[in-house]
Amino acid sequence: xxxxxxxxxxxxxxxxxxxxxxxxxxxxxxxxxxxxxxxxxxxxxxxxxxxxxxxxxxxxxxxxxxxxxxxxxxxxxxxxxxxxxxxxxxxxxxxxxxxxxxxxxxxxxxxxxxxxxxxxxxxxxxxxxxxxxxxxxxxxxxxxxxxxxxxxxxxxxxxxxxxxxxxxxxxxxxxxxxxxxxxxxxxxxxxxxxxxxxxxxxxxxxxxxxxxxxxxxxxxxxxxxxxxxxxxxxxxxxxxxxxxxxxxxxxxxxxxxxxxxxxxxxxxxxxxxxxxxxxxxxxxxxxxxxxxx
Amino acid sequence: xxxxxxxxxxxxxxxxxxxxxxxxxxxxxxxxxxxxxxxxxxxxxxxxxxxxxxxxxxxxxxxxxxxxxxxxxxxxxxxxxxxxxxxxxxxxxxxxxxxxxxxxxxxxxxxxxxxxxxxxxxxxxxxxxxxxxxxxxxxxxxxxxxxxxxxxxxxxxxxxxxxxxxxxxxxxxxxxxxxxxxxxxxxxxxxxxxxxxxxxxxxxxxxxxxxxxxxxxxxxxxxxxxxxxxxxxxxxxxxxxxxxxxxxxxxxxxxxxxxxxxxxxxxxxxxxxxxxxxxxxxxxxxxxxxxxxxxxxxxx
Numbered sequence: 001x002x003x004x005x006x007x008x009x010x011x012x013x014x015x016x017x018x019x020x021x022x023x024x025x026x027x028x029x030x031x032x033x034x035x036x037x038x039x040x041x042x043x044x045x046x047x048x049x050x051x052x053x054x055x056x057x058x059x060x061x062x063x064x065x066x067x068x069x070x071x072x073x074x075x076x077x078x079x080x081x082x083x084x085x086x087x088x089x090x091x092x093x094x095x096x097x098x099x100x101x102x103x104x105x106x107x108x109x110x111x112x113x114x115x116x117x118x119x120x121x122x123x124x125x126x127x128x129x130x131x132x133x134x135x136x137x138x139x140x141x142x143x144x145x146x147x148x149x150x151x152x153x154x155x156x157x158x159x160x161x162x163x164x165x166x167x168x169x170x171x172x173x174x175x176x177x178x179x180x181x182x183x184x185x186x187x188x189x190x191x192x193x194x195x196x197x198x199x200x201x202x203x204x205x206x207x208x209x210x211x212x213x214x215x216x217x218x219x220x221x222x223x224x225x226x227x228x229x230x231x232x233x234x235x236x237x238x239x240x241x242x243x244x245x246x247x248x249x250x251x252x253x254x255x256x257x258x259x260x261x262x263x264x265x266x267x268x269x270x271x272x273x274x275x276x277x278x279x280x281x282x283x284x285x286x287x288x289x290x291x292x293x
Numbered sequence: 294x295x296x297x298x299x300x301x302x303x304x305x306x307x308x309x310x311x312x313x314x315x316x317x318x319x320x321x322x323x324x325x326x327x328x329x330x331x332x333x334x335x336x337x338x339x340x341x342x343x344x345x346x347x348x349x350x351x352x353x354x355x356x357x358x359x360x361x362x363x364x365x366x367x368x369x370x371x372x373x374x375x376x377x378x379x380x381x382x383x384x385x386x387x388x389x390x391x392x393x394x395x396x397x398x399x400x401x402x403x404x405x406x407x408x409x410x411x412x413x414x415x416x417x418x419x420x421x422x423x424x425x426x427x428x429x430x431x432x433x434x435x436x437x438x439x440x441x442x443x444x445x446x447x448x449x450x451x452x453x454x455x456x457x458x459x460x461x462x463x464x465x466x467x468x469x470x471x472x473x474x475x476x477x478x479x480x481x482x483x484x485x486x487x488x489x490x491x492x493x494x495x496x497x498x499x500x501x502x503x504x505x506x507x508x509x510x511x512x513x514x515x516x517x518x519x520x521x522x523x524x525x526x527x528x529x530x531x532x533x534x535x536x537x538x539x540x541x542x543x544x545x546x547x548x549x550x551x552x553x554x555x556x557x558x559x560x561x562x563x564x565x566x567x568x569x570x571x572x573x574x575x576x577x578x579x580x581x582x583x584x585x586x587x588x589x590x591x592x593x
Contacts, residue, residue: 003415003416003479003483003486006416006417006418006486007416007417007486007490007495007496007499008417009417009419009496010419010420012413012417012496012497013413013414013417013419013422014413014419014421014425016409016410016412016413017409017410017413017414017425019405019406019409019410020406020407020409020410020429020466020467020471021410021425021428021429023406023462023463023465023466024428024429024432024466026447026451026463027444027447027462027463027466028432028435028440028466029428029435030443030447031440031443031444031446031447032435032439032440032443033443034440034443034446034447035439035440035442035443038442038443088327091323092323092324092327095319095320095323095324095327096320096324098316098317098320099317100317100320100321100324106324106327106328108578108581109328109331109332110324110327110328110331111577111581111584111585112331112574112577112578113331114521114577114584114588115521115525115570115573115574115576115577116525116570116573116574117524117525117527117543117569117570117573118525118527119525119527119543119544119546119547120525120543120546120566120569120570122547123546123547123550123562123566124334124335124337124338124566125334126550126553127334127337127338127341127559127563128333128334128337130553130555132350132352132555133349133350133352133354133555133559134354135337135354138352138354150553166330166331166334169331170331171588174585174588174589175588175589178585178589198316226438227436227438230438230527230528231525231527231528231543231547234527234528234531234547235547235550249438252438252439252441253438253441253528256441256442257441257442257445257532262442265441265442266442266443269439269440269441269442269443272438272439273434273435273439273440276434276435276436276439277434280433280434
């Protein structure tokens with residue numbers, strides 16, 4: 001799609017594009033290229049020379065049980081966060097869409113957590129579930145449940161999932177509210193007059209009509225769980241105990257920034273790029289389809 | 294009409310009213326529960342920030358405010374609590390100031406360069422136009438997280454480590470904002486351009502006098518979203534800033550926690566957490582309309 005009436009000129013439009021292109025060139029494409037280039041190289045023990053090793057970095061990363069474990073953690077973590085955050089948001093949105101008094105106040109009270117940074121969300125959950133100082137952490141221990149997310153990997157994973165999903169519900173809620181408002185009330189009233197009960201109305205009318213929104217949100221939530229939850233994990237568990245909460249993104253950070261493993265972290269970066277490209281492609285294919293309908 | 298039919302209709306109507314009442318009741322209960330789940334962690338943090346460190350450290354988590362709120366907030370604001378062996382404390386006002394600078398500069402920068410690039414792509418036809426558009430678009434697929442090390446190397450080579458420029462400039466490229474403005478510019482009628490041309494106005498004049506005023510709503514909505522995005526940055530400041538005078542509040546407060554020892558000055562940490570949340574939450578609550586518009590329109 002383009003305009004019929006336009007201005008003439010070649011230098012001016014390029015000049016207008018220059019700031020954006022300069023920044024993307026220097027800080028996006030150059031480093032991305034370096035990551036791809038570096039993924040075929042290996043640094044010697046002293047970091048003095050780099051030599052070409054072909055696909056060895058990739059085969060090594062993909063054969064590393066730690067990397068595969070991080071991959072599995074990422075899958076469990078992302079799907080749990082996405083489904084928890086989507087389910088809770090959909091349920092709340094359906095309730096808030098009813099004609100009740102104070103609906104707007106409820107909406108505001110459910111929307112604001114969007115503004116809380118993932119790392120801060122982690123800190124809030126730490127205050128609640130810290131085994132010594134947290135209200136619920138102490139309560140659990142008092143009830144005889146040995147709760148300590150700093151020692152128990154499953155508990156640590158559960159906690160980062162809850163904190164991450166908690167932060168994402170408001171985002172999904174906003175989109176579900178927008179989706180619900182676009183469903184014609186007359187359709188729902190007609191179904192109600194025909195005697196369809198609320199549950200039936202939800203599954204036969206509301207849910208199918210919300211499918212596009214839900215699918216869009218599913219992709220967004222997976223992307224969120226992949227990338228934006230770095231802060232949650234870093235602030236709450238530091239990837240531990242052991243490797244229990246180390247996701248693929250967290251592992252790139254640890255291997256690159258802390259262990260300074262040049263070749264391996266470059267190969268991991270390239271693998272992650274593939275995943276992002278895949279997710280973006282899915283997302284845009286879907287948006288295109290929606291436009292045609 | 295027979296009396297029995299009347300009775301039947303009456304019975305049905307009453308059943309519907311009963312069901313609606315129950316329905317509303319369910320809505321109130323679930324929504325209140327939802328609000329509670331979201332508000333409770335904040336409540337606990339607010340309450341915690343009004344007690345002294347030993348009360349919290351002992352694990353006697355109170356549910357109502359204590360007497361130390363003012364002293365906690367004053368010392369968080371002015372000194373950031375006691376320095377530990379591993380970390381020097383940074384006053385909250387310094388971190389908040391840095392976060393404010395970063396958030397505003399990122400939001401303004403993103404909007405400015407996206408407006409310019411979208412204008413170039415929509416209102417001109419020039420060789421390489423589609424290439425430029427795709428180059429910007431592809432950055433969607435290259436988040437910082439997947440290119441941590443090489444980006445860090447670039448920053449070192451350019452001497453941008455520990456600078457506000459380094460914190461802001463690499464984050465202001467924006468495919469989403471460019472796409473949003475492009476979408477909006479395409480809806481500006483061709484007649485406006487024609488009229489401007491007839492009046493002898495050049496492209497820059499047209500941009501300033503027609504395009505910018507028309508974009509005000511979009512700019513405001515986007516600013517709200519981008520301010521929050523900037524304020525909540527985590528990985529990037531963590532990588533780029535080691536000089537604690539440039540610490541941002543989100544990263545700085547998680548550094549205060551360290552390993553999460555019970556001996557931490559939790560009262561000061563909680564006060565700092567409240568201060569770190571306040572600006573973006575206030576923006577969402579007071580600019581809710583802009584915020585919802587910005588969110589649903591940029592991302593869809």
